Amino acid sequence: MNLRGVEVGLNIEIKAHCQNLEIVKKKLQALPVESAGVDRQTDTFFMTPKGRLKLRQSSLYGNLLIPYLRADQQGPKQSQYVLIELSDADRVNSLLTEILGVRLVVSKIREIYLYENVRIHLDQVDHLGDFIELEAAIEDELQLSENYKKVDYLMKALGIRKNDLIDSAYVDLLEDLNRQGF
Numbered sequence: 687m688n689l690r691g692v693e694v695g696l697n698i699e700i701k702a703h704c705q706n707l708e709i710v711k712k713k714l715q716a717l718p719v720e721s722a723g724v725d726r727q728t729d730t731f732f733m734t735p736k737g738r739l740k741l742r743q744s745s746l747y748g749n750l751l752i753p754y755l756r757a758d759q760q761g762p763k764q765s766q767y768v769l770i771e772l773s774d775a776d777r778v779n780s781l782l783t784e785i786l787g788v789r790l791v792v793s794k795i796r797e798i799y800l801y802e803n804v805r806i807h808l809d810q811v812d813h814l815g816d817f818i819e820l821e822a823a824i825e826d827e828l829q830l831s832e833n834y835k836k837v838d839y840l841m842k843a844l845g846i847r848k849n850d851l852i853d854s855a856y857v858d859l860l861e862d863l864n865r866q867g868f
Contacts (some may be wrong), residue, residue, distance in 0.1 A: 692768060696767075698822045699762070699763060699765055700761060700819065700841065700851060701852050702819075702846045703852060718801065722746075726793075727796055731857045736755075737754060739752070741772070748771065758853045758854050758855075760848070760853045762834055765821075795809070803824075806840065814860060820837050
């Protein structure tokens with residue numbers, strides 16, 4: 687659903703450690719994908735009692751407020767989200783910081799590729815390293831099975847192994863790193 691600057695969606699996604707982004711890029715050349723560009727993103731995560739809320743400042747897509755729910759589990763999982771376009775990110779950031787408090791800020795460079803309705807993200811995350819994400823956007827819940835198959839196909843084609851998968855968001859990984867004193 688898309689209403690003037692607001693998009694509500696459901697997707698199936700995975701996130702995995704990536705040992706070598708260049709090898710993945712070569713594998714992508716063998717697939718019918720198109721490049722959607724390189725995006726520099728800064729995500730400010732706010733404290734929430736449930737789910738996650740982030741303000742994304744993106745060099746490709748502008749400023750978005752993104753509340754979302756997703757289980758922390760390895761392997762393909764469903765995510766419910768809303769994308770809200772913002773004209774004044776600084777003001778929203780200041781207000782949400784005052785109301786909720788900032789949990790953490792995540793900065794990354796993201797190369798984006800498209801395979802049908804699946805977004806392939808090659809991420810270089812500050813302080814964490816390299817990752818690959820697959821996000822299959824779903825318009826109808828009847829398409830769940832078909833999209834799980836697409837994600838599985840891409841995992842195999844790109845050499846993503848089960849032990850590469852991670853069950854949490856970058857913000858969680860950074861918090862763990864901070865707790866360890868790095």
